[in-house]
Amino acid sequence: MNFEQQMMAIKKKAEQAADKAHRATVLQLTSAVVYGTPVDTGRAKGNWVASIGEPARGYSEDKIDRDGGATINSANGQISVSFGKTYYLTNNVPYIGFLEYGTINRPAIRFVEKAVQEFNSAYEKNLKNAAR
Numbered sequence: 001m002n003f004e005q006q007m008m009a010i011k012k013k014a015e016q017a018a019d020k021a022h023r024a025t026v027l028q029l030t031s032a033v034v035y036g037t038p039v040d041t042g043r044a045k046g047n048w049v050a051s052i053g054e055p056a057r058g059y060s061e062d063k064i065d066r067d068g069g070a071t072i073n074s075a076n077g078q079i080s081v082s083f084g085k086t087y088y089l090t091n092n093v094p095y096i097g098f099l100e101y102g103t104i105n106r107p108a109i110r111f112v113e114k115a116v117q118e119f120n121s122a123y124e125k126n127l128k129n130a131a132r
Contacts, residue, residue: 014131021126023079028122029115030075030089034068036111037091037099042066044093050075051088059092 001009030050037045046065049056065071078087102108 017127017130020130021123024126024130025119025123026079026087027072027076028126029119030079031068031072032115032118033089033112034071034075036109036115037068038109038111039066044091044096044099046071047093047096048075048089048091050078051090052078052085053088055088055090057092059094 030048034045034048037048039045042064043061045068046063047059048071075089098106100108100110100112
């Protein structure tokens, strides 16, 4: 194998590691947000929508997911095609902001903020693991 072929092999391995780390981190972030969403009826948890290229619009009164599993499974399909593209995780239920930031009668939970704060360290860890 000549030098150019060796460099191409290293580049391919680095791209594969970055792709693997990206997917793992996005799934972790998505899971943390979905599982962290407070549950009353399950409507807020069920209305997290993963999309590529542009954020989802609207919401459904009928999307109920009390444990988050179906929502994570749906998002996983989008994550598998997201490397190099903009991935959105959107929730358009009218009260999602109240769940995150609280109200006079309900304390702020900041489940989205907490998940996002973990993103960089999770990505670094996943990149190290993927490079092995």
